[in-house]
Amino acid sequence: MAAFTAADVKALREKTGAGMMDAKKALDEANGDMEAAIDALRAKGLATAQKKSSRTAAEGLIGLAVEGTRGVAVEVNSETDFVAKNDKFQDFVRKTTQVALGLGNDDVEALKGSAYPDGGTVTDKLTENVATIGENQQVRRMKTVSVGQGAVVAYMHNAVSPEAQDLGKIGVLVALEGDANADVLAALGRDIAQHAAAMFPLALNADGLDADVIERERKIAAEKAAESGKPENVQEKMVEGAVKKYAKENALLSQIFVKDGKATVEEYVARIAKEAGASIKLVDYVRFQLGEGIEKEESDFAAEVAAAVAG
Known part of the structure; x- marks a missing residue:
């Protein structure tokens, strides 16, 4: 006779998140001992965790x-x-x-x-x-x-809820070095963070851009220039112009600030600093977008179900 009840199975499932049959089997093997059953499921979970890591x-x-x-x-x-x-x-x-x-x-x-x-x-x-x-x-x-003096300002795009602005899908931090007052830095930092969330800069400035990415852009520009049929010296200028344009559009400081539409981010920061009568410099930032760079695995759900049934 079983040394546990359906309520025990339910309780074990709630404590561990295990499936009904797994919970029932664990309790059966543990002769109804809840703690032993939990340990057994955790042990199984640990093994599963290693298997799932890939x-x-x-x-x-x-x-x-x-x-x-x-x-x-x-x-x-x-x-x-x-x-x-x-x-x-x-x-x-x-x-x-x-x-x-x-x-x-x-x-x-x-x-x-x-x-x-x-x-x-x-x-x-x-x-x-x-x-x-x-x-x-x-x-x-x-x-x-x-920063040594100034502010680090956070902005979360697509936050999990209005009450949880520290968790979400796109997180940005902006580091402003300077002696402006806290309100000025907070407002400017949020504006820049929102810009970064929308415009996806790849680096703070052109020097920070990945060398391999720049080289790839250079090769693409060279191919386009060669197709133009123009003299070699002209082609070289075309290539350099294309690379500089790419760097300008993908470095945060040189991007056109979306809130202004004319000034670059660097120019806008200088303008705010002048208006505030203070020193402000954008020295660093981070923009994390959930899953960027990860190739999602496409799965055949029907095949997974069939495999599970067969197993």
Whole structure:
């Protein structure tokens, strides 16, 4: 006779997120011992977590945190947007971002090994979440920005809710060095952050652009110039002009500021500084868009179901 009831199975499912048959089997093998059943499911979950680690995790959330003159952005991925809406997952992203803020560097591995507020390490909590929520999750990247004097301003586009502006799909931090008052820096920083969210700059300035990307643009421009049939010296000027144009359009400081429509971001910052009678300089930024650079795996749902039934 079973040493547990249907209510026990329900309770175990609620505590672990396990399926009904898995919960029933775990209780059966543990002779009704709830804690032993939980341990057994966690053990199984840990094994599953290792198996799932190769699956693409392109959903999730960006977390932002600012304290004083330092801020950090963290990306934590999940496999589905459904998990990103889970309160447990959101709490993990928020607390992990706070842990990252305390590190003061961009070492993701150090973040994973750092103490988690609820006990254990960030990795321990992540592994527990994978086992209970049932999806692969990964702390993918982080970036810290800071200034000696001034402000770091955060902006979240597509936040999870009006009350949770620190979590969302596109997170931007803007680092403004200067002695302007807090209100001026906050307003300017938010304007620039919104611009960055919309215009997707690839670097702060032209020197920061990826050399491989510039070389690719140069080759494309050279091919176009060659097709023009113009003299070689003219072609060289065409190529250089195209590369400079690309750099200008993709570096934050040289982009045309969307709020103004005429001045570059750098020129707009200088204008605000002059109006405020203060020094202001845009020295750094970070723009994290959820899943950028990750190739999502396309799956055949019918085939997955058939495989599950056959297995």
